[in-house]
Amino acid sequence: MNMTINEEELVRQLQDKSVQRAAFARMVSVYSEPIYWQIRRIVLSHDDANDLLQNTFIKAWTNLESFRGDSKISTWLYRIAINEALNFVQKQKNHFSLDEDSSVVDFLMSDDFFDGDELQAQLQEVIARLPEKQRLVFQMKYFQDMKYEEISEILGTTVGALKATYHHAVKKIADFFQEED
Amino acid sequence: MREEDIIRRKFGKKEPFTVPENYFADFAERLMNELPEKNAPVVHTPAAKVRHLRYWLATAAVVCSVAMTGAWIYLKQASASKNPVASVSVDHEIHVSSETESLYMEDMLEYALVDNSEIAMYLTGSN
Numbered sequence: 001m002n003m004t005i006n007e008e009e010l011v012r013q014l015q016d017k018s019v020q021r022a023a024f025a026r027m028v029s030v031y032s033e034p035i036y037w038q039i040r041r042i043v044l045s046h047d048d049a050n051d052l053l054q055n056t057f058i059k060a061w062t063n064l065e066s067f068r069g070d071s072k073i074s075t076w077l078y079r080i081a082i083n084e085a086l087n088f089v090q091k092q093k094n095h096f097s098l099d100e101d102s103s104v105v106d107f108l109m110s111d112d113f114f115d116g117d118e119l120q121a122q123l124q125e126v127i128a129r130l131p132e133k134q135r136l137v138f139q140m141k142y143f144q145d146m147k148y149e150e151i152s153e154i155l156g157t158t159v160g161a162l163k164a165t166y167h168h169a170v171k172k173i174a175d176f177f178q179e180e181d
Numbered sequence: 182m183r184e185e186d187i188i189r190r191k192f193g194k195k196e197p198f199t200v201p202e203n204y205f206a207d208f209a210e211r212l213m214n215e216l217p218e219k220n221a222p223v224v225h226t227p228a229a230k231v232r233h234l235r236y237w238l239a240t241a242a243v244v245c246s247v248a249m250t251g252a253w254i255y256l257k258q259a260s261a262s263k264n265p266v267a268s269v270s271v272d273h274e275i276h277v278s279s280e281t282e283s284l285y286m287e288d289m290l291e292y293a294l295v296d297n298s299e300i301a302m303y304l305t306g307s308n
Contacts, residue, residue, distance in 0.1 A: 020219060029209040036205070040198055050204075057212055061219075108197075116197025123192050142188070143196055167182070174184035177191060 011069035020064070028057055031074060034144075035081045041139045042085040044104065044124065046113040052088055056081040071153060078154045086132065104128050126176050133157070134169035141166050 013023035035056060040049040059080050060067075067076055104125035108114045114121070127135055136155065140146045141162075148159045155162070 017219070021213075021216075024216070025209060025213050028212055032208050032212075033205050036200075036208075037196070037198075041196070044198075046198070046200060050208075053208070054212055054215070058216065061216055064219075113199045113201070114197055115199050120192060120197045123188075124197075142185075143194060170182060170184045170188065174187040178187065 007073060008069070010073065011067075014064055014067070024061060024064070027060075027073060031077050032057070034074070035077050037144070038078060038140075039081050039085045041127075041143065042082070042136075043088060044108065044128070045111065048088065048092075052081070052084045055084050059084070075150070075153045082136065082154070123173070123177075126173050130169055130172060134165050134172070137162055137165045138169035138173070142170075 010023055010027060013019045014027065016023070032053060036049060036053050039052045039056070040046065043049050043052060056077065060077060067073075105118060105121040108116070108121040108124055109118060116124075127138060130138065133155070137151060140151050140154075141148070148162050151157075151162055152159050157165070
């Protein structure tokens, strides 16, 4: 993420109708990549992640007037993106039938935009089977190295609860692979 | 955390996902081309009004049809009892008293979902 961006100035420009569109384009170029990866971790497929990324920014554009800079731009975008992705997964629950073994593994191994081996696909499957909150917290903490305070702002959960959630998630994943070995 | 070390040793932190070439470079341009104009009028009111009106019309239609069906069933039953298909000779006459007629009327009004006070208001012309 480009940390040199002047967040305050960008928020001001996003509210200024004369430069709003250009400011929004800047915002998209800065945040599209981290937001994409957040969505992709949840939905796994590139095509779905691409659609949801577009929806996220279109929703942000439509609701730009309601964003007053009370939270960071990234926090606001992450919230929209996570909601979009979770709603999508909810609707597509049958897409990956988690009752059948290795369905996520099968999907990933045949996906052109997955370059991991079967073991890594299995890790994604185990993560996908975690309860929603554990899954999100694990992905944000483990893969994105986000601080608990930042995750707390996005998910609206206390830092203490997040630490416990992360601990449970890590333990479940580690236990699974220890049993496998 | 011991468990986290197990995961890190086994998988590292690299994510095994990729994207098409130049995906992020092209994304912003593609999105901005699809973004609607901000000052394009978004008209919600007529659609909302029509939906509201539709709701009340549908409710009124259902109430009317229930009332009419009830009245029709009642009248059919009443006329069937007055004009029986097969005549049966009876040794005694059946007298329909005014009290019985009043009960029939109450049943019919109940079928038609009409309240006594509404009839009184209608007859007296009060609102």
